[in-house]
Amino acid sequence: MKLINYLFFFIFFININNISLAKNPSxxxxxxxxxAASILSSEDPVExxxxxxxxxxxxxxxxxxxxxxxxxxFRKSINDDEKSKYKKLFRSYFLKSxxxxxxxxxxxxxxxxSQKKVNxxxxxxxxxxxxxxxxxxxKIDWRIxxxxxxxxxxxxxxxxxxSLARTQKEEFNxxxxxxxxxxxxxxxxxxxxxxx
Numbered sequence: 001m002k003l004i005n006y007l008f009f010f011i012f013f014i015n016i017n018n019i020s021l022a023k024n025p026s027x028x029x030x031x032x033x034x035x036a037a038s039i040l041s042s043e044d045p046v047e048x049x050x051x052x053x054x055x056x057x058x059x060x061x062x063x064x065x066x067x068x069x070x071x072x073x074f075r076k077s078i079n080d081d082e083k084s085k086y087k088k089l090f091r092s093y094f095l096k097s098x099x100x101x102x103x104x105x106x107x108x109x110x111x112x113x114s115q116k117k118v119n120x121x122x123x124x125x126x127x128x129x130x131x132x133x134x135x136x137x138x139k140i141d142w143r144i145x146x147x148x149x150x151x152x153x154x155x156x157x158x159x160x161x162x163s164l165a166r167t168q169k170e171e172f173n174x175x176x177x178x179x180x181x182x183x184x185x186x187x188x189x190x191x192x193x194x195x196x
């Protein structure tokens with residue numbers, strides 16, 4: 001799935017010891033990036049890093065919220081059992097996609113440049129992933145759900161103007177539509193990815 005190529009950016013969704021210490025979303029992202037760099041540059045085995053970072057991602061990324069958004073209009077037409085199965089599959093899919101890109105980065109350098117409060121529920125934090133000899137500079141905007149200021153959750157990344165959640169939504173919707181609206185086609189696609 002093409003979005004997997006972008007999901008490596010979720011490596012920066014790293015917890016801090018006390019998330020309430022972050023005074024605002026920009027501070028939160030700065031602390032997240034610093035912690036990510038420390039973990040990814042450690043001498044821990046890859047498997048250990050994946051376990052730690054996946055657990056942290058589960059606490060800081062609104063995986064269920066992203067999953068239901070990416071299901072699009074079809075979330076209204078599936079029953080409770082199908083919804084439960086989808087949430088479980090999407091969580092596993094998200095975390096595997098996330099962890100498969102961790103080993104590609106050892107010390108990501110992101111500079112927060114600004115933030116904008118969209119409304120009481122969302123704040124956008126603008127940042128730049130610094131260029132290296134292997135990749136160009138990348139503009140990354142973080143969409144942070146701030147309805148509960150004590151527990152901000154990352155809901156989306158906009159990478160060079162491309163919303164990862166929206167891209168995933170289009171991909172999933174295409175799979176379902178190309179199979180006569182059968183949600184089981186999406187389930188099969190996710191299951192096949194998980195056993196690779």
